[in-house]
Amino acid sequence: MSTGELTRAALLAGGAAVCAWLLGLLSAWLVELVSRRRYELLLAKLSHSCRRPWRITLLVSAELIVLPHTAIPDPTQAVIRHGLVIALIAACAWLFVKALFVLEDATFRRLPVDVPDNRRMRRARTQIGVLRRLTAVAVILVAAGSILVTFQPLRAFGASLLASAGFLSVVAALAARTTLGHVFAGLQLVFTDALRIDDVVVVENNEWGRIEELRLTYVVVRLWDERRLVLPTTYFTTTPFQNWTRNEARVVASVNLYLDYTMPITPLREEARRIIEASPLWARHEWVLQVVDTTEKTMVIQVLADAADGPSAFDLKCEIREQLIAFLRTHYPQCLPGTRISLPQS
Structure with a gap:
């Protein structure tokens, strides 16, 4: 290639790059203009995230368009064209994947999970x-x-x-x-x-x-x-x-207590009612206290109460357990689990 042909090829490549840059600015301006009327957040995110792959796509496309009009020899043109085609495919894939991420984020904003x-x-x-x-x-x-x-x-x-x-x-x-x-x-x-x-x-x-x-x-x-x-x-x-x-999101909190057979159930149920109804963690749907099992030395008392979600259920369970243990220790310490020893009378 002569110096003139090389200069012409460089000018064409530079002109194509400038045109691609201007087209990128124009498209960004159009997106901003449209976003003022509808889909402002979506289009703004799309423009910001896809700006780089979009500009690369425009640049490579412009270079492919002007390449046949240069005086570069055909074998060299074929190598350059091959590289540009590979770059164009990669840029288009990058652009599509970035757009997918933006659309996913936009959809997630319309699907809030911080609701009951x-x-x-x-x-x-x-x-x-x-x-x-x-x-x-x-x-x-x-x-x-x-x-x-x-x-x-x-x-x-x-x-x-x-x-x-x-x-x-x-x-x-x-x-x-x-x-x-x-x-x-x-x-x-x-x-x-x-x-x-x-x-x-x-x-x-x-x-x-x-x-x-x-x-x-x-x-x-x-x-x-x-x-x-x-x-x-x-x-x-x-x-x-x-x-x-x-x-459903609602979760039932479960508390098991192992108490002596002498423990009266009615006062324990009333105390459980007071604790649960006073707790802001209770979902206000249902609660129950029952004797669900027995062992050789104790009876198993289970308290169930529903909460809005898992963390609330865990905190509610801890609150019920702590306050019931304090109630038993204060009012019925003799009903806590223990071992009876019978001594024969002399």
Whole structure:
């Protein structure tokens, strides 16, 4: 190439870059203009998050348009075009994935979980989150297949990855692997509605907590003492666990007391009524005190009271237990568990 041809190619490339930059500014201005009338928050987030991949997409597209009009030799043009096509595919995939994240966040804002009955919201948020991750993985696979197609030696493999039959065969071949096993377990949990974000569960060693994250391969449980328990999704498909909020957010608090057979039930029931009705943690639906079992030396008294959610139920249970123990220690210390010894009369 002569110096003039090289200068012309550089000017065309620079002009294309300037045009792409101006088009990016124009599109940002149009989005801002439209957002003043409708969907202000959504469009503002979309513009902010997608700005970089969108500008790269415009830049690469502009360079592809002007490339044939340069005097660059055909072999060199082919190499440059190949690189630009790969960059364009990657930029489009990046743009799509970023847009998915923004749409997920916008949907989550319309599905608040800080309401009394949030079961449907939690179910929707869980399924939307998993669908977004699956779609992002599919976009990345399609982009990878499209890039492979651009290489002659790898064209057959790339085409098979893009074809539905080839795609399914790849997934089926990998399904036996541990990672894909966790993924399928995660899908099973989400779409059978067995587990949702913010569900209250009891898992390993009677540890209870809330589902904080539900990923394709693992689940994060935020325990009552703020520890995080990370479990593989296969744990929930192979091991029995308790889900206290499977049907509703309300949780029943349960307190067991082991008392001597001489303990009168009526005053204990009245004290339990006073404690529960005075507590702001009680959901005001139901409560009960019953003798549910007996042992060789004691009777088992169970107090049940409902609370709005798992943490409230735990605090209510502790409150009932503490105040009933104080009541027994003050008024009926002789009815606390003990051992009787019968001495023969001389």
